[in-house]
Amino acid sequence: MNKKDNSFCKKKEETPLIKQYNDIKTKYPDTILLFQVGDFYETFGEDAIKCSKTLNIVLTKRSNIHLAGFPYHSINTYLPKLIQSGFRVAICDQLEEPKKGKNIVKRGVIELITPGIIINENILKNKSNNFLASIHIEKNNLGLSFLDISTGEFFITEDKKDKILQYLKLFNPSEILFQRKEKNFFDQLLKNKYYTFLIEDWMFDYAFAYEKLTSHFKTNSLKGFGIDDLKLGIISSGVILFYLQNTQHFNMKHISSIQKIKKEEHMCIDDFTFRNLEIFHSLNQEGVSLINILDKTITPMGGRLLKNWILFPLINILHIEERQKIVKELYFNKSIRFFIKRKLKDIHDIERMISKMITGKISPHEIYIFNKSLISIIEIKENILSQKSKILIDIGNSFIDCSFISKKIVDTIQKNPPHQIEKGKGNVIMKGFSKKLDNIRLLYFSQKEYLDRLCSKEQLNTGINNLKIGYNNIFGYFFEVKNSKKHKVPSHWIQKQTLTNSSRYITEVLKTYELKILNAEQKMFFLEKKIFNNLIDQILENIKHLQKNAKKIAELDVLCSFSNLALENNYVQPKINQSLKICIIKGRHPVIERQLISKTSYIPNNIILNKSDQQIIIITGPNMSGKSAILRQTAIIILMAHIGSFVPAKYAEIGLIDKIFSRVGASDNISLGESTFMVEMNETASILNNISKRSFIILDEIGRGTSTYDGISIAKSIVEFLQENKFRPLTLFATHYHELNEMSSFFKRIKNYHVSVKKINDNIIFMRKLIIGGSDHSFGIHVAKISGMPMKIIYRAKEILKTLNKKKEL
Template identity: 85%
Template sequence: MNTNDNNSSCKKKEDTPLIKQYNNIKTKYLDTILLFQVGDFYETFGEDAVKCSKTLNIVLTKRSNIHLAGFPCHSLNTYLPRLIQSGFRIAICDQLEEPKKGKNIVKRGVIELLTPGITIDENILQTKHNNFLASIHVEKNNLGLSFLDISTGEFLITEDKKSNVLQYLKLFNPSEIIFQRKEKNFFFQLLKDKYYTYLMEDWMFDYAFAYEKLISHFKTNSLKGFGIENLKLGIISSGVILSYLHSTQHFNIQHISTIRRIKKEEHMWIDDFTFQNLEIFHSLNKEGVSLIKVIDQTTTPMGGRLLKNWILFPLINLFHIEKRHNIVQELYANKPIRLFIKKKLKNIHDIERIISKMTTRKISPREIYILHKSLISIVEIQKNFLSQKSKILIDFGKSFQDCSLVSNIIMNTIEEDPPHQIEKGKGNVIKIGISKELDEIRILYFSQKEYLKKLCIKEQLNTGITNLKIGYNNIFGYFFEVKNSKKHNIPSVWIRKQTLTNVSRYVTEELKNYELKILKAEQKMFFLEKKILNHLIHKILEKIKPLQKNAKKIAELDVLYTFSNLALENNYVKPKINQSLKINIIKGRHPVIERQFISKTAYIPNNIIINKYNQQILIITGPNMSGKSAILRQTAIIILMAHIGSFVPAKYAEIGLIDKIFSRVGASDNISLGESTFMVEMNETANILNNLSKRSFLILDEIGRGTSTYDGISLAKSIVEFLYKSKFRPLTLFATHYHELNEMTLLFKRIKNYNISVKKINDNIIFMHKLITGGSKHSFGIHVAKISGMPTKVISRAKEILKTLSKKKP
């Protein structure tokens, strides 16, 4: 969705001062919905009003031929997320002063500009998901690509081939993409309105300009310390992101304290087809369950986001994989520390997003105090780890940064469990003893009841009116209230303000002066609390990097603790990862499917033995519903889980490092693009065959079934032969209905036949879901049709036709 549309202002023959002011501001935000504060409402005009009315389902009116739609200011948090999630840019234009008598128009100005990719609003963000803004710079056949989550400060950069741009976008799923205006035709055709996009002027995509932006922001002399100095195209894309933030009035971004390179060579490559086919993040069926839904038992939002990141980018560094496995092993074997971690993680909140809100000064006193409580729990975790006998846990404990100064300054400044915001007349955020001036003003302010009581008694004695009272309302402020029967006792210096049926109300010079004093005290108290709170925020922000490092360590601990829990609850085993070119999985299980069974022993486990030397390709035959696809998927998922640091659902698993997982499983028509099932199948298969490596692992299911039988068999055989003869010798599981492929094992020694066992009793079949050696000679298609509920006449006729065809078969 592109929003660089011209949005006309509301120009009429004789504009009112309000509309003139609106038009002057709107000319700077033609591509943006302008929420224009008018009193207690946010109003929209013209095309903005039409869009808001439709999106928010609010009333659209017309006045002087101008469309209007609005909502109360206090409902902003309700309506704003809906506008942002619908893909609109929003400029919030507030009244910057109180309305004054005699003044024609109130001063107004845009205080914030929000887009789908730039928001820290918790009503818009999903707690366990990043909200990325992407920037792309293309030159010839290469691209620079950057991703920024302003809500967490994560800033990523990479360079790659132009043809891989969609792969990155599908992995990161950015909420907004910015790119060069001159490349709009390429991107509009490529993205096809699937993403919210925004065009940037061509002159902004300048290397020197971008480089200067980055070193100025990070306060460095070069970008060498980030390891990105040689990424020219990536630097341009990153610099444009910073320019975009500034153009949208986001200047307080010191929480973006580092930039990290995405190194493809350090991570397993999994394409979006494979993530989809393996149902990692989303199930292919509406009622199905994805892998992440099963394994994401993280406690903190930071842990949830990190788990997804680990799945997107599995490790291929043996040392780092084993390091994760070893920590999981320690936690797995240590019940007391697991219980302790579980308890403490519940007290740790989203530190990353708290910090980002702090930089923009949009943080509440309560959130600052929550940061303090989170830091206390981190200190307790660190102390516990340092007291352990395990060197692994001690080293993990040492990796935490010392943030005691931050915790102490919050504890010593803010009252325990403060309100969400500083309110005038409340004075209950800052602790006593922080400011002598504030303490004195508080004494004055909160002693007003006592003062007024004494004043009332004094005037009762002076006037002889024993039932004299002091009251207050928003119109007159403080006043003396006297029954009309006692009006003759009122001193002449008293000023009458109001006469009612039974009583009259008066003010005196002393009462007016005291009220003014109280009002000034209220304002001063509010001002001082805000000033002290801002100073506190400034002191905390001096420790941004240690705070962010601790947030990362807690997220890491959360994920590793989750892995240990999963292993215990589901009987997972620690895999042996090595440099070998083989995979040995004994009694492997599908982590999602097995959870659907009531009994833990109901799922039938299977062995997969595969290597480069004598079992490179396993051809697996068997009927539909027998479990071929499940075995393929579970093997790939077990490999993936092992590489992210998790234990795996098996009795034993030895896995040589895999750097790419490819899959071609199931039908996936793309009718909207005019592509048939067979075309999609061929596209995905071509992608696999053109990107093989020495450590690739492939699962291929029913290749060639989308065309005629002979074409399908020919293609399937040719593909298997290609994989066999490839210099890379990729480890492959190849499921098929084509029994003709079984004969390939006679010609190629590294191809082995397996089948899913089926037991036939009379005219019925039972699926055993067990993988056994040897090829299957029957598809049992008619039997599968029978148990699916196909009419008996159809089944009987199918058997007759099968007999006829079998006799004709040469």
């Protein structure tokens, strides 16, 4: 808070409420403190000013104190806006019912929410993870951990210090934890692009972290997770667990495992390539990315897993083939594919529901939905096991039987229960589950019948035939007697109120019954809550089995998605082998072909590369002819093959690729003072310094950001380097520099191709077909004409070109 707004903190002006607020706020100085006052969450001082601006709510002032608040029940509307604006939020609730004669209600922070620690479905994206990252640096090495508290997924790795940004761009964490002493380094590195939080240096201690992890997982060591040798990674992971505890997240049973990121088991794709190939985001605002085409998943879990598979493509042929076999089985087995798709629609986000159970935030209605998901999994398992296919039977057997959990829920929870257990409702727990609860309900819900009988009895006893029983919050139950019958009122009745035409009385019998009813309401509420919480505890005893089934459903969802994709778009199963060649016949770009009105209008092309006589293909042709599309589609087909998907081609044989590199398109990085050419050179240098035997490279228009002769020189030099490199990386090189065509005469593994153009009179038609042989025409002026350039400029350009060509001949 600023000094001007702190005046209310002076002791002589503090009310008990403000003093309580100040005491709690002192413990959470870097948060927005949502302070429950009755049916509202209030904010004070600087917090109120921030909330007013962010939430667009009224800012008021009382006794020089700024205030802003919103209704208690509207927290799910306002909390997401605060978190998405980058605020840390501490939720301070009333921990007891207000009592007469007590100055102040007991309050305390029940939860601290930050951008990296969220389980609220109104904030989270269904098909995206929400990672909290922790980074520990020692010299030139680093330990990294990524945790999604909403799903329980926990990853750990170690690498070189210069790889930080690559990991951050892959995982895209919502919050990053790092040591206070590294603040200057991270400020310069991250450029305010990520939400960060400083952790005191002493917490980055190996012994402390190791104990945190073993204590959490209840193990003697970390060898069982295969991470025992990752000292820096263990430190970063321990910091995450400490941070969760420090933010009131004490129950984290759903974080039941930690997984090592095994770089050696996955294809390496840098962030430049993900961007250039438009895998997750299109470079154009209105464009379509690859994930938009590939993602046919139905469940949120499947959508998140698909992204994970794309981020980390397999380079283990057996594992790739396992996925392909299932895709093929679902491709041909129409009935089982349709059945699975139908049942997947009834399966909700089990992973995130489990995290809500752990934190006590799941409602009875959500448990009912959770059970519908369990039933669908049971039905999928049974149907798959009834098939004759060994592949499908193996999938069915991989599911763990959790039918007993479903039975517990069915026996305990009523059908379609409300979203919360409410006093006086008693409509969550099944009738017959608890005899004690049934008896309390009987007492509570038979009030009318009992009171009717009591009223009739007193009418006979007193002779007051128009006697009535009423209720209000002041007196509770009472007898109401018309003044004309007042003389018949028994002497033991106690008069409480006199009205114009009647009087109200209470009796010992009424008060005793009223107390029974009030006790019944309380008992019913607490008993239903206790039974519901016991049910949650029983479900969570099987947390690992439920998480495993959720993962299996996610896998089945992705593979079923691949089979649907293949059917709808005429994809073929690629052959993956240990060879060092690529053979793609009639390959197509999966995104571009979907944007065309007719799929048949997309012109397919062949790409054949090997280490012996066609290692590098130089592709020439004018702009808009399709050079870049051919480069991109080849890289995308290779990527799709390595995640187990079928591919857009007539035939595809792909030798295992461990790295895909791309340098496509131009983009200035003005904020860093880098020109197009500098960005181009940086990205190209990164490629050339990290080549492997199984690398695949696409390079587009290298050298165009500088003068012609410089550009040609750089382009030629790069092609020579790739040709002579001991690893001989398979490469597609698109260029405007026709001078590069002559290289095929001197290097046997370089071949020239061009994208054909048909010239009719003074017009050109792009044939978009890749043909052997180089092109010596750029057709730049023709492309300018097509683009709508004024004809005066076109005519003048032709005159200048003729002049230049004559000078060149001389």
